[in-house]
Amino acid sequence: MKILFQGDSITDGNRYKDEASRWDLNHQIGHSWAYMVTGKLMGEYPRRYVCVNRGVSGDNVLRLKARWQKDCLDEKPDVLALLIGVNDCAAIVRGEFTEETYGKVYRELLAETKRVSPGVKFILLEPFHLSEDENWIRVMEVLRPTVKEIAGEFGAVFVPLQEEFRKRAEADGSKYWLWDGVHPTEAGHWVVARRVLEQGAEVFGIGGAAEEAEP
Numbered sequence: 724m725k726i727l728f729q730g731d732s733i734t735d736g737n738r739y740k741d742e743a744s745r746w747d748l749n750h751q752i753g754h755s756w757a758y759m760v761t762g763k764l765m766g767e768y769p770r771r772y773v774c775v776n777r778g779v780s781g782d783n784v785l786r787l788k789a790r791w792q793k794d795c796l797d798e799k800p801d802v803l804a805l806l807i808g809v810n811d812c813a814a815i816v817r818g819e820f821t822e823e824t825y826g827k828v829y830r831e832l833l834a835e836t837k838r839v840s841p842g843v844k845f846i847l848l849e850p851f852h853l854s855e856d857e858n859w860i861r862v863m864e865v866l867r868p869t870v871k872e873i874a875g876e877f878g879a880v881f882v883p884l885q886e887e888f889r890k891r892a893e894a895d896g897s898k899y900w901l902w903d904g905v906h907p908t909e910a911g912h913w914v915v916a917r918r919v920l921e922q923g924a925e926v927f928g929i930g931g932a933a934e935e936a937e938p
Contacts, residue, residue: 724928725773726764727800728757729787730807730848733906733915734778752776756907757804759916764927771928775800783810784828785820791832796839802926803836803843804919808850808866809905815866816858822865826873833877845879846923848915851888853897854904882922887914 728734736753745751752758753776761774777794779786784807795803811825836843849867852859867885874881891900891914900911907915920927 724771724801725775725799726761726802726804726927727795727798728752728760728774728776728778729795729803729805730778731782731810732778732780733809734776734806735780736776736778736912737780738776738778740779753778754912756912756915756919759913760804760919763916763920764929768929778806781810782807783814784825784832786810787832788828791835795832795836799840800836800843801840802846802923803833804846804848804923805832806848806850806915808863808870809852812850812852812859812862812866815862816856822862822869825866826869829869829873830876833873833879837877844926845874845877846882846919846926847874847877847879848882848919849884851884851901852905853888853892853901880923880926882915882918884915884918887918 734755734757736755736758738751738753752761752774755778757776757778764772765774775798777798779790787807807829814820815822815825833845847870849870850863852863854860871881888900888911897904900908900914902908
């Protein structure tokens with residue numbers, strides 16, 4: 724099973740991007756939630772999975788679209804795990820495009836992936852933040868339900884994250900989980916990874932809660 728992680732800096736995790744460095748397996752997945760999911764799956768189920776990270780820091784749906792052929796369609800994933808929305812929110816606040824554009828392009832990316840790889844399964848992560856900026860709050864209140872709606876349209880697994888981060892921030896402070904209100908700390912990345920493993924258990928073929936997986 725080939726799992727492709729896609730998104731922005733939250734997924735990127737400072738991974739090596741130069742194709743000439745692909746031999747260095749110590750730096751291909753980066754140090755994000757994608758790394759934690761990869762370690763769990765490949766460690767407990769040796770030789771079952773091939774995991775690839777193509778997240779790029781700074782990306783929004785338009786930038787994803789520009790590289791989608793090479794960084795998704797050509798990879799022909801069995802599972803696509805996608806987290807995108809934070810940079811879109813910033814771009815929308817700046818007036819560069821609209822919430823409608825976000826939903827339209829997001830749908831186009833999934834539809835094209837489904838056309839090229841009909842059997843692909845999607846895991847769509849809810850974009851999250853702990854910003855107190857009113858403009859950010861307003862835009863994200865549109866983007867988050869949009870992803871949930873798209874997940875329903877495509878029969879995808881939807882991974883809710885905003886409410887969990889909100890509750891954790893109330894208990895421990897926002898900076899413990901998202902150090903700048905957007906990017907996760909190590910603890911925050913584990914929150915994302917654990918939710919992906921739990922919600923995506925059936926897609927990954929591990930047949931139940933991730934914690935119950937056996938070697």
